[in-house]
Amino acid sequence: MSSPGLQGAPLPGVARLDVDRIRQDFPILHQEVNGHPLAYLDNAASYQRPRAVIDAISHYYEHDHANVHRGVHTLSHRATEAQEAGREAARRLINARERAEIIFTRGTTEAINLVAYALRESLRPGDEILVSQMEHHSNIVPWQLACQRTGARLNVVPVSQRGELCLDEFHRRLNARTRLVAMAHVSNALGTVNPVAEITAAARSRGIPVLLDGAQAIAHQKVDVQELGCDFYAFSGHKMCGPTGIGVLYGRRERLEAFPPFQGGGDMILSVSFDHTEFNELPYKFEAGTPDVAGAVGLAAAISYLEGIGLEAIAAHEGELLRHATQAVAALPGARIVGEAREKAGVLSFNLGSIHPHDLGTVLDHQGVAIRAGHHCAMPVMEFFGINGTARASFAFYNTHREVDQLVAGLEVARRMLA
Numbered sequence: 001m002s003s004p005g006l007q008g009a010p011l012p013g014v015a016r017l018d019v020d021r022i023r024q025d026f027p028i029l030h031q032e033v034n035g036h037p038l039a040y041l042d043n044a045a046s047y048q049r050p051r052a053v054i055d056a057i058s059h060y061y062e063h064d065h066a067n068v069h070r071g072v073h074t075l076s077h078r079a080t081e082a083q084e085a086g087r088e089a090a091r092r093l094i095n096a097r098e099r100a101e102i103i104f105t106r107g108t109t110e111a112i113n114l115v116a117y118a119l120r121e122s123l124r125p126g127d128e129i130l131v132s133q134m135e136h137h138s139n140i141v142p143w144q145l146a147c148q149r150t151g152a153r154l155n156v157v158p159v160s161q162r163g164e165l166c167l168d169e170f171h172r173r174l175n176a177r178t179r180l181v182a183m184a185h186v187s188n189a190l191g192t193v194n195p196v197a198e199i200t201a202a203a204r205s206r207g208i209p210v211l212l213d214g215a216q217a218i219a220h221q222k223v224d225v226q227e228l229g230c231d232f233y234a235f236s237g238h239k240m241c242g243p244t245g246i247g248v249l250y251g252r253r254e255r256l257e258a259f260p261p262f263q264g265g266g267d268m269i270l271s272v273s274f275d276h277t278e279f280n281e282l283p284y285k286f287e288a289g290t291p292d293v294a295g296a297v298g299l300a301a302a303i304s305y306l307e308g309i310g311l312e313a314i315a316a317h318e319g320e321l322l323r324h325a326t327q328a329v330a331a332l333p334g335a336r337i338v339g340e341a342r343e344k345a346g347v348l349s350f351n352l353g354s355i356h357p358h359d360l361g362t363v364l365d366h367q368g369v370a371i372r373a374g375h376h377c378a379m380p381v382m383e384f385f386g387i388n389g390t391a392r393a394s395f396a397f398y399n400t401h402r403e404v405d406q407l408v409a410g411l412e413v414a415r416r417m418l419a
């Protein structure tokens with residue numbers, strides 16, 4: 001049963017989603033798990049895919065597959081075009097200036113590692129990488145590795161008890177030694193939407209490049225890298241209805257051109273001899289080896305699908321689900337919401353009394369509700385809040401208020417069993 005009144009009015013000019021119709025596009029959602037209708041609320045970990053994405057990948061393998069770039073035959077041309085259509089779709093989605101600024105990677109993690117690897121060349125002892133306390137391990141460990149090799153250090157901007165970035169501290173810590181600012185656009189553990197426009201403006205006014213980890217933002221709001229003014233933006237296909245195994249590093253042309261190659265191999269070269277190798281132009285300089293063409297095809301289909309629904313309408317719907325879930329979970333005895341930023345995406349992290357989050361997750365699974373439990377690859381911010389982990393429900397545009405009610409009912413069961 002949905003909760004009348006909590007759904008709120010749609011934002012002016014933003015169409016309300018027809019979620020029942022949208023759900024028809026997602027075959028996986030229509031099943032029972034442990035005797036209950038599946039309520040898939042683990043979208044921050046990975047999205048489900050609409051039929052359009054699954055069909056696009058099948059069509060590619062059934063009709064067009066060959067290796068790209070190197071072939072003179074028709075299928076190779078088709079595969080190359082499909083790959084480049086994926087790149088163009090990604091460019092359009094984030095409004096990059098040109099396709100050459102879109103590097104295909106395996107995902108957000110590899111995109112960040114690419115930048116960290118390249119930056120190693122120029123880091124010196126005493127240099128600093130500015131990160132925040134709420135980062136995913138993918139936006140901590142690559143910088144730690146770079147620091148270990150070079151004598152540079154991490155400078156960590158703290159978060160407040162609400163789970164917001166301490167902006168005063170950010171401005172104070174941005175200094176003449178800062179070589180890069182690397183921040184989450186949206187925190188996967190807390191749901192906090194960071195003030196990234198202010199962050200990039202401050203850094204760029206001092207000539208410091210900014211990398212934004214967009215893994216949790218890309219499917220939830222309109223991202224415009226030119227408007228944001230960032231130098232790098234990283235995201236994963238599987239967190240936006242696309243396939244696993246493909247993601248994007250957006251990089252400003254001048255920054256990417258200054259970088260050395262990441263991996264060596266086919267496609268990233270123009271000519272090779274045993275004395276000298278001439279590297280290929282952007283973006284291929286960073287794409288050694290046979291690429292994930294089917295991934296690019298699926299990504300293009302996912303982007304078209306999201307654009308068809310509309311990112312503003314998606315953000316509005318997820319905001320309503322988050323408000324509903326936050327009110328209902330907060331009302332449960334012993335509930336503690338972890339992450340109460342004023343600006344949040346559809347992520348609800350919480351604990352219920354002393355019940356272990358894994359136990360909550362297990363009982364919920366028996367009720368058909370899929371959530372995530374643990375540290376969410378963000379151990380430093382869990383430590384800040386003095387906890388080992390949380391239960392996390394995360395919402396997508398295909399989720400319903402009925403599913404939020406199913407979550408809350410499942411939590412009541414868990415509380416009665418375990419409290």
Ligand SMILES: Cc1ncc(COP(=O)(O)O)c(C=O)c1O
Pocket residue numbers: 044045106107108109110136138139184186187188213215216236
């Ligand atoms: C904020 C954030 N950054 C990075 C990642 C890593 O993404 P991937 O595992 O797709 O590379 C995640 C995944 O959960 C994330 O939430």
